Amino acid sequence: MPDKMMRMQRADAGRAAARRPVMLAIAGDSAAGKTTLTKGLVEALGPERSTSVCVDDYHRYDRQERKGLPFTALHPDCNYVGIMEQHLQLLAIGQPVLKPVYDHDTGRLTRPEIVEPRDFVIVEGLLPLHTKLMRACFDVTVYLNPPEEIRRDWKIERDTRKRGYTADQVLAELERREGESESFIRPQRASADIAVRFAPIAGRDDPPGTPLSAELLLRPTIRHPELNGVLAKGDRRAIHLKLFRDEDGRPVDALHVHGYAPREESQVVEKAIWSQLGVDAAGPPDTLGRIDGGDRSEPLAITQLLLLYHLLEAGR
Structure with missing residues (x-):
């Protein structure tokens, strides 16, 4: 069809x-x-x-x-x-x-x-x-677009722990896949309404264990939530929005969610986004932001909340 x-x-x-x-x-x-x-x-x-x-x-x-x-x-x-x-x-x-x-x-x-x-x-x-x-x-x-060095570390950790590979085998497979990744996987980024990049903030020397920050490119291919009220309620240490040039040179909104921000400030932002969802529950689910090992990432939780907004809006 x-x-x-x-x-x-x-x-x-x-x-x-x-x-x-x-x-x-x-x-x-x-x-x-x-x-x-x-x-x-x-x-x-x-x-x-x-x-x-x-x-x-x-x-x-x-x-x-x-x-x-x-x-x-x-x-x-x-x-x-x-x-x-x-x-x-x-x-x-x-x-x-x-x-x-x-x-x-x-x-x-x-x-x-x-x-x-x-x-x-x-x-x-x-x-x-x-x-x-x-x-x-x-x-x-x-489209999820972490830096290659971070994705490599994630793949080594996952494939050695869950899939029976050695680190050398994982690195060899990554090298073998590189051409096909460039030809078939990465081009999908251009078709995505939202491109998400979890990574450290360049130029910051955060202590070990600091959650990765998130950058969300919000393309005008779909209608995104009104974030002015959310940004007004949150400290700029937690979240900010700026105009950005995408890889094709076109302007897009880039939402930055900072992993180093105190959790209580990130939670103010999460509650502000949650209030826009029109859901009866008292607050965001505790399941948001969970990563392997039981740790929690507030940038991941905020990313998931924004996607929940889009799902529920489309459902209406």
Whole structure:
């Protein structure tokens, strides 16, 4: 189905009695933080209202088979892109799919599973924004863009702890993937409504253990929340907004959320954003901002709150 027809069909479904789900895409390279961001959103929305889908399950080959191939899991030829497109279209109009399953811990393809779309469908993975038709399925699109040295450290830590690799094997695989990352993964950033970068602030000498700050590029492709009131209530140590030139030279709003800010100041900002969501609950869910090991990141929590705003607004 052409992407324009898909957008029209979704609009018709939104006007129908049985409303279509709200679709959010979170794209990014391996170990960029997609699953952590997704998990907090799903827990905040609740399992009865949200469905999460990892499009990396659409790999054509298991880990052992890929060893003999001239490309890696990042290459579209290593994935069932056509089936991925078909399933995203079905989910976008509220239909269930029989999704393949790839076990990332063992590297094996396992039994497929039925996925039922709920009010909100959060899709994360390497290639959810690879084609026009995929992009047409989403209400909101996000690209995670950490500095490469940080992503490398995250990947080494995850793959050695959870997936049985040595550090040298992870570094060798990163080098092997670099060309495909540049060709197929990073170009998705240009199609995202929001580009998120978790990183230290340049020029600051924060002590070890200081949470990473976040920079969110808010492109005018979707309507973002009114932040003037939020900024007025928060200290500039916690959050500020400025005009920024994107990679293509176009101006965008850049929201900076500072990891070094005292937690109580960040929480003032979080409560101000939460008040715009129109939710009856007393305050933001405690599940927001959680990272591996039980630590908490206020910049992550604020990022997740802004995405919740977009999900709930699209749902209205």
